[in-house]
Amino acid sequence: MTDTAQRLAEIRGGVPPRRHNARTIAALTGNPGCTRRAVLDSAGVDKPKLAERIGFPARFGQSRFAITRGNAFEAQVKADGGAELLRLVAERLGVPVPAGASWTDLGGADDLADRQERARAALIAAGDGAALFDHPLLGLVVAGRRVHLEPDLVAARLGGRYHVVEIKSFPVIDGQADPAKVSAAAIQSAVYVLALRDLLAAEGRDPQLVSHEVVLVCPRDFTNQPVASLLDVRRQLLVLRRQFDRMARIDDLLAAVPAGFTADPAADPAALRSALSTVEARYAPDCLAACELAFFCRHEARGHTAALGRPVREALGGVAGVDSVLALAEGERAPDPGQVEAAALLRAAARLRDDALAGNPG
16 A cells, blocks of 8 residues: 555545545536545545534435436336447437447446456457447546546447447426536536546547547436437536646645544544644535535635635635625725735725715716
C-alpha cells in the first residue's frame, strides 16, 4: 500500500471504501475547488453515514419505491439478451437492427482488476459486429487517482461506433422529460464516454469511435413501455475535461490536511465536526442537491457570502462575511486593497436601494 493509499485508509477508518460513480464524479467536477469533498471522496468515506453521525443527515436520494421501480424497468429493458434494447437503440441511431448481436454480462464478484481486464479485453475485441455489454467496468483518472466506473450498459460497434446507453426510470411524458433529470443524466453519461474513450486511447485505438451521442432509455408516459432518445453530450465533455484539468492531485490536497484527520463515521460526533472544520470546503447552495454533507457545510457557512451562491461570492471579490458586506455598503469601514472595486459596487447598490425605498426617481 502506498503512503497516499495508507493515509486515505486512515481517514476513512475501519470500513470498506465506497466507490466513485458517475454521479459523484459529476458532483465533484461541478465544485472542483472543494477540498473537503475531494479528500472524502478519494478516501471512499461513507458520506451519508458521516452526515448522519454529525447531526446533519442528507435529505435527498431516491425512495425505496423509486429504486424498486427503476430496477424492474431496467430488468424489463434488458430481458431476452437485450433484444428489445438492441431494437430501440438501432432505430434511434437510424441503422438497421442487426441480427445475431452478442450480449456479454461483465458484472460479477471478481476483484476490480480482474473485472476491468475482462471489460477491456471484451470491448477491444468487439470487432465490427454488433454487441451489447452489460456492466462493463471502466476506469478514469480523477485528481491524480484512478477510479472505477460501472455504467448500466455499453452498446459496442453498433453502426460502426461505440455508444453509451443509459437506462433511467424517470418518464418521458408527451415527448418531454424533467429537464433537471435529463441534465443530470447527460453529465453522468459524459463521464462514461470519457472513460470509454480513455480505454480506447490506451489501446492505441481512435477514441472518437466512442460517439458523443448517448442513448437514453426511459419509460414512455405513465407506462413501462421503453422509449429511446439521443443526448448530445459534447458540451458536457468539454466541461468535464476542463474541470478535471483544474482539480488538484490528491497528494497535493492531502499535504494541507492536518495529521490525524479522520472522517470515520464511528468516531465521536463532536470530534468529527471539529475535524471536518479543519479541511476547506467551498459551499454553494447547489451543493444541497449533490453532496451528502451540504447541510453541515451550509450551517458552517452561515454569515458568509458563500451561503448566498457562487455568483454573489465571486462578484464580491473576496469579501467573505455578510457583516463585512453590509459595513462596506454603508461606508462604515474602509475596504482592504483587494476589496476596493467590490466596495464601490456595494455602495452604489446601497444608494440605489435607498433611493428606491425613498421613492426618489432614478
